[in-house]
Amino acid sequence: MRRKRVREGVEGLIPYPPGKPIEELEREMGIRGSIKLASNENPLGTSPLAVQAIKDHLVRLNRYPDGSGYYLKSKLSEKYHLPLDRIILGNGSNELIELTVRTFLSEGEHAIQGFPTFLVYEKMVTAAGGRMTSVPLSDSRMDLKGILNAIRPETRVIFINNPNNPTGSAIGREEMLQFLKEVSEDIVVALDEAYIEFVTEEGVADGVELLDAHPSLFVLRTFSKLYGLAGLRIGYGFGQAWMIDYMNRVRQPFNANSLAQAAATAALDDDRFVSETLETVRDGLAYLYRGLEEIGLEYLPTQTNFFLIKVPAGGKKLYESMLRQGVIIRAMDSYGLPEYIRVCVGLPEENRRFIETLKRVL
Numbered sequence: 001m002r003r004k005r006v007r008e009g010v011e012g013l014i015p016y017p018p019g020k021p022i023e024e025l026e027r028e029m030g031i032r033g034s035i036k037l038a039s040n041e042n043p044l045g046t047s048p049l050a051v052q053a054i055k056d057h058l059v060r061l062n063r064y065p066d067g068s069g070y071y072l073k074s075k076l077s078e079k080y081h082l083p084l085d086r087i088i089l090g091n092g093s094n095e096l097i098e099l100t101v102r103t104f105l106s107e108g109e110h111a112i113q114g115f116p117t118f119l120v121y122e123k124m125v126t127a128a129g130g131r132m133t134s135v136p137l138s139d140s141r142m143d144l145k146g147i148l149n150a151i152r153p154e155t156r157v158i159f160i161n162n163p164n165n166p167t168g169s170a171i172g173r174e175e176m177l178q179f180l181k182e183v184s185e186d187i188v189v190a191l192d193e194a195y196i197e198f199v200t201e202e203g204v205a206d207g208v209e210l211l212d213a214h215p216s217l218f219v220l221r222t223f224s225k226l227y228g229l230a231g232l233r234i235g236y237g238f239g240q241a242w243m244i245d246y247m248n249r250v251r252q253p254f255n256a257n258s259l260a261q262a263a264a265t266a267a268l269d270d271d272r273f274v275s276e277t278l279e280t281v282r283d284g285l286a287y288l289y290r291g292l293e294e295i296g297l298e299y300l301p302t303q304t305n306f307f308l309i310k311v312p313a314g315g316k317k318l319y320e321s322m323l324r325q326g327v328i329i330r331a332m333d334s335y336g337l338p339e340y341i342r343v344c345v346g347l348p349e350e351n352r353r354f355i356e357t358l359k360r361v362l
């Protein structure tokens with residue numbers, strides 16, 4: 001058979017394993033009333049202000065989006081006290097991860113991440129013909145010293161997820177500052193803060209405050225989690241103006257669609273939805289922790305809206321049993337953690353159903 005020709009690195013890629021959609025599970029199993037606690041989504045739904053903005057914008061879909069994202073970037077600029085030329089929008093922060101790689105890393109060059117972490121960094125680096133070094137977490141935390149030791153002359157990008165998916169652990173301000181000082185100025189540090197708004201611990205590093213601590217720091221954030229806009233695909237990033245300028249040259253002209261821009265602009269004003277979300281997550285975590293303690297299962301306390309639970313009998317088996325009961329969680333084999341499952345906080349009744357199903361299934 002003729003060899004199929006693809007870019008170097010593509011042959012070895014595996015498609016990203018997303019959380020199973022509820023509709024798919026119900027179709028396959030012929031069941032109803034399932035719940036999904038697998039993709040770290042907002043259990044409350046979508047910011048009502050965002051929903052209204054989407055409705056208002058629906059009749060204008062004949063027009064291309066504002067390619068400069070002026071209104072949303074202006075709102076972000078006000079909120080974070082940064083000029084417009086230091087802000088970029090993305091089709092989800094996933095696109096900004098890809099843009100980081102496509103802008104700063106050439107074929108054969110090198111990137112570093114702590115592992116386990118979000119699977120998309122390695123996928124993007126490999127797809128672009130780069131090489132990723134994964135530095136194992138130390139006691140479930142990013143090993144920043146280990147990452148510094150892994151730097152080579154051809155290292156171009158370091159990915160740091162803070163707090164980290166899937167461990168939920170967060171790096172402190174001082175530790176991050178020290179790390180940034182030691183990374184050479186020409187290496188891009190991509191600091192992915194998809195879950196930063198959920199942090200409750202004091203003293204956790206905030207990328208926006210650290211932006212001037214490293215001349216090639218790029219901070220990525222998203223509207224998918226706190227604002228409940230995962231389905232629309234909208235993320236944003238902050239960096240030095242020179243970095244944003246190069247990324248703007250690489251990105252597609254209309255990468256952030258107009259509904260997403262309108263929704264995100266409105267969502268930034270939705271203080272009520274934000275505080276309800278944070279409260280739901282805080283109370284939900286407390287409930288889930290208590291339930292697991294009663295069952296006697298170990299878990300990793302988290303700074304996010306999801307966390308890892310240790311299941312010595314195997315996460316995949318438990319995942320499948322829970323699935324048959326209509327409860328979708330995440331097996332962690334693809335993260336190299338076969339003894340764990342990852343669960344995100346749901347509504348109170350969903351959390352109760354999770355704990356009760358878990359008791360039954362175990």
Ligand SMILES: Cc1ncc(COP(=O)(O)O)c(C=O)c1O
Pocket residue numbers: 039040091092093094095118161165192194221222223224230233234235
């Ligand atoms: C660590 C991390 N970064 C980025 C993303 C991507 O988010 P977005 O929906 O903005 O593409 C996720 C989504 O699960 C994530 O867990």
